[in-house]
Amino acid sequence: MTDKIAFQGELGANSHIACREVYPDLEPLPCATFEDAFAAVADQTARYAMIPIENSVAGRVADVHHLIPEAGLFIIGEHFAPIRHQLIGLPGAALSRLKRVRSHPQALGQCRKTLRTLGLEAIKTADTAGAAREIKALGDPEEGALASALAADIHGLTILQADIADAGHNTTRFLVFARAANDAAPEDGPCVTSFVFRVRNVPAALYKALGGFATNGVNMTKLESYLEGGSFSAAMFYADIEGHPSERGVQLALEELSFFSSFLKVLGVYAAHPYRRRA
Numbered sequence: 001m002t003d004k005i006a007f008q009g010e011l012g013a014n015s016h017i018a019c020r021e022v023y024p025d026l027e028p029l030p031c032a033t034f035e036d037a038f039a040a041v042a043d044q045t046a047r048y049a050m051i052p053i054e055n056s057v058a059g060r061v062a063d064v065h066h067l068i069p070e071a072g073l074f075i076i077g078e079h080f081a082p083i084r085h086q087l088i089g090l091p092g093a094a095l096s097r098l099k100r101v102r103s104h105p106q107a108l109g110q111c112r113k114t115l116r117t118l119g120l121e122a123i124k125t126a127d128t129a130g131a132a133r134e135i136k137a138l139g140d141p142e143e144g145a146l147a148s149a150l151a152a153d154i155h156g157l158t159i160l161q162a163d164i165a166d167a168g169h170n171t172t173r174f175l176v177f178a179r180a181a182n183d184a185a186p187e188d189g190p191c192v193t194s195f196v197f198r199v200r201n202v203p204a205a206l207y208k209a210l211g212g213f214a215t216n217g218v219n220m221t222k223l224e225s226y227l228e229g230g231s232f233s234a235a236m237f238y239a240d241i242e243g244h245p246s247e248r249g250v251q252l253a254l255e256e257l258s259f260f261s262s263f264l265k266v267l268g269v270y271a272a273h274p275y276r277r278r279a
Contacts, residue, residue, distance in 0.1 A: 004029040006040040006049040009104075012129035012151030018081045018174045019050045032126070034064055038071040041179055049073070049177040054222075055083070056171045058109040065238050066226050068267065069196045075268030077176040078192065080275035085111055085170075087161040088132060088152045093141040095160045102131035103146035111146055113166045120144070132157055171275070183269035184244070190272040191244045192221070195254075198228075198236050198263040205260050206237075212256030213241065216249035236263075244269060 005026040007015035019028045029046050031037040040046040054060045085107055089098060100121045101108075108115070108122045115122055125131040131145035136155045144160065145151075152159055175194075184191050199205035213220050222240035243250040245266065258264045 002045065002047070003027060004040075004046040006031050006037040006046040008032070008034045008037050008051070009127035010129035010133060010151075012132060012148055012154045013127050014081065014083055014148055014172065015050050015052060015174070016129070017148060017150060018052075018079055018172075021081065022050070022077070022079050022176070023048065034067055038067060038073060038177065041073055041177055042071065044179070047178065048076070050079070051175050051177060052106075052172050053175050054173050055106060055110065056169050057165065057167050058106050060224060061106060065224055066228065066236070068238065069236065069265065071177065073177040073179060074181040075175050075194050075270060076178045076182045077270045078273050079174045079176065080273050081172050081174060083107075083110065083165065083170045083172050084148065084163050085128075085146045085165050086149050086152055086159045087111075087144055087164050088135075088147055088157045089144045089160045090135065090139065090141050091156065091158050093144070093158060093160065097141050098144045098160070099142040101144045101146055102134055104128050104131070107146045110165050110167075110170055114164045129154070176270075181268065184271050186244045186246045188271055190242065190276070191269055192240055192272050193243060193245055193250065193269045194238070194240050194267045196236055196238050196263075196265050196267060197257060197261045200260055200262050202260075209257050209260035212253040216253045218243055218249050218253045242272070 003026050005019045005023050006029040008031050009015050010030050016028050037049045041049045052061045102123045102125045104127045105124050107128050128147040129151040132147040132151040132155045135143040135145045199209050219242040224238045225235045228236045
């Protein structure tokens with residue numbers, strides 16, 4: 001196994017920055033898609049994958065949740081990264097001449113109000129750093145991109161307006177995936193436990209399945225549903241809770257959940273990022 005960490009996007013993407021912040025000694029491995037990033041870990045091309053899962057402005061990252069159970073990997077950590085979008089253009093370009101801005105849909109959504117105020121047409125691309133590469137190749141001073149300062153530096157571009165996100169709290173939560181589980185110990189401090197489940201097809205199954213978390217005082221910080229198998233009746237749920245499975249309350253809650261579920265898999269138990277305490 002090489003000492004690489006996979007991410008979706010090109011060098012200079014926000015996921016690349018997150019990789020450098022958490023694992024500066026690992027070689028970043030750019031991947032075209034999230035599937036490719038997961039596959040790189042599964043086939044041991046990379047040790048880990050750094051995957052964005054949700055953003056404080058634009059919400060959850062599309063397509064990620066339904067890939068997580070299929071990937072067969074485990075969550076070993078989380079990272080919260082402040083996102084700083086730069087409006088960049090060709091060297092010598094002027095903000096007043098821009099007409100179009102290219103970027104990933106998440107980035108465009110996080111800067112939607114600012115782009116409207118500037119009167120710029122938003123064009124969706126595969127990722128932020130790729131947008132920077134595209135406008136460099138186009139060579140048109142009317143084309144701009146939303147990307148990181150790192151991407152601007154990599155491609156020799158100019159920052160026309162810095163930090164243009166609509167909200168100052170713009171933060172993305174990343175999860176780190178590995179081939180093998182590496183659960184945190186109970187004494188490691190506050191933990192997060194992540195799992196996926198499918199409730200049994202009985203009346204009020206979800207209500208009953210989640211009741212154990214309330215009665216045992218376990219805080220559920222995230223619950224996402226998505227359809228699986230092309231059916232509108234079979235829903236899978238992804239959830240995060242505060243606590244370690246060794247704790248009595250968490251044990252009882254998971255037992256009750258399993259009773260009302262046809263499928264339950266714990267994806268990982270990992271240290272809570274300090275951002276949670278600050279928030």
